[in-house]
Amino acid sequence: MLRPTLIITFLVFTxxxxxxxxxxxxxxxxxxxxxYKSEGLELRRGALLAVDQINQSGGLLGRRLELVSLNSAARAEKARANVDRFANQGAAMIFGGANSEEALSAGQRARELGLLYFPTLGYANEITGRDGHRHLFRESNSAWMSARVLGEYLSWHMPNRRYHYISLDDAWGNSMEQALREATKSRDRARHGYSKIAARGARRDDYLSALQKAAASDADVLVIVLLGQDLVQTMRLAHTLELGKRMQIIAPNLTQSIVEQAGPLVMENVIGTEAWTWRVPQREKSETGQAFVERYIALHQAYPGSTAASAYGIVRQWADAVGRAGRLDSEAVIAELENHRYSLLKDEQYWRDFDHQNVQSIYAVRVRDRSEIMQDRFKQDYFTIIHRMDGEEAAPSLDDWQQERGDQLQLQ
Known part of the structure; x- marks a missing residue:
């Protein structure tokens, strides 16, 4: 009589x-x-490091983590289709991307499927502003935040200058240019000229034409609002034209991989922003940040950049929230993330409840002279931090956010 019961119990346990x-x-x-394939490599390295560390510590909820990676090619439609593929494979969370269009499209699809999405290299204000929603949390800084730290530095050290903008004609490019014009009081487009670069299909002649227009202007500051290979090619042409000798070049969102691809000689003295560099943990006295740097160096014989740090931080933060919630349910994880304060790779950060923007300190950086860089053991010590702004000061206020949102004053 007991045998069927034992069999059923055994099957349930199995x-x-x-x-x-x-x-x-x-x-x-x-x-x-x-x-953006160089940035993609960094993303994957940072994510794998976090997954491996969590698994070595016993996993999450008694289970191992597994990273499933798909190529997005930095295309919004491909990133969105990948979300469906991830969902079909049972993914509990999705993150990544290399531009704002990816973040907006893939994030919206994740929302429709009830999954959380964490953009990495998405800087457009719309991501956590006009188009923000409950299922999206942005770890990286917004265009607004970059513009605030740059605007303060430039107003102190280079006041009353004439600007010229070369911007990518997409969500990030337009929001970054607008935010920086506001921050530097260069709103007058007749005085502070501009050129637009097509988001897709731009050619060498397009970059060259925009640079020649800048060269013919009376600008003191050239702002190049581009990313990836768009920025690399434009910087190489700007170097050939020797624009850096008579203009201060600004590339608002710099990454380590950009300097590597363009070359330190081409990028000398360019100013931009970073949310993190490999020297930040030492500056902020972060033991976990320094351990991350050392582990990354041991694995790859290279310094980690902000892209790797962002992916690493996202995985760790999501896993910690799941651990606190005790389950994978998106609503439970959202509740644990909102207004959660933590210190991981630098000083204190937190996920703001009303817009899901990660509020953190932002740094203005300058690319060091090539001669200094070449003395480094990996020849990768690219950035000097020239200014720092607290996250609360850099991020838009609740009033700013509500003005951008219009009638929709809460995340849906």
Whole structure:
């Protein structure tokens, strides 16, 4: 009489054990081809390091993490389609991307499927502003935040200058140019000229024409609002034209991989912003940040950049929130993330509840002279931090955010 009961009990236990043994999958949208493939490599390295550390510490909810990576090629439609593929594979969370269009499109699809999405290299204000929603959390800084720290530095050290803008004609390019014009009081487009670069299909002649227009202006400051290979090619042409000798060049969102691709000689003295560099943990006295740097160096014989740090931080923060919630349910994780304060790779950060923007200190940086860079052991010590702004000061206020949102004053 007991045998059927024992068999049923054994089957239930076996099924539960099999389920518990299944890994928790995380979906990484990353560009392994195209203009942003170098950033994509950094994204994957940072994410894998976090996954490995969590697994070595016993996993999450008694299960291992598994990173599932798909090439987005930095295309919004491809990133969106990948979200469906991740969902079909049972991903519990999705993150990544190399531009704002990816973040907006993939984030919206994740919302429709009830999944959380964490953009990495998406800086457009719309991501956590006009188009923000409950299922999207942005770890990287916004265009507004970059503009605030740059605007303050430039107003102190280079006041009353004439600007010229070369901007990508997409969500990030337009919001970055607008925010920086506001921050530097260069709103007058007749006095402070501009050129637009097509978001897709731009050619060498397009970059050259825009630079020649800048060269013919009376500008003291040239702002190049481009990313990836667009920025690399434009900087190489600007170097050939020797524009850096008579203009201060600003590239608002710099990354380590950009300097590597363009070359330190081409990028000398360019000013931009970073949310993190490999020297920040030492500056902010962050032991966990320094441990991350050392582990990354040991694995790759290179310094981690802000792109790797962002991916690493997202995985760690999501996993911590799941651990506090005790389950993978998106609503439970959202509740644990909102207004959660933490210190991981630098000083204190937190996920703001009303817009899901990560509020953190932002740094204005200058690319060091090539002669200094070449003395470094990896020849990768690219940035000097020239200014710092607290996250609360850099991020838009609740009033600013509500003005951008219009009638929709809460995340849906």
């Amino acid at each position: 099924l539960q054990s099999a389920h518990a043994a299944e890994p928790i999958r995380l979906g990484l949208n990353y560009p392994s081809t195209g203009n």
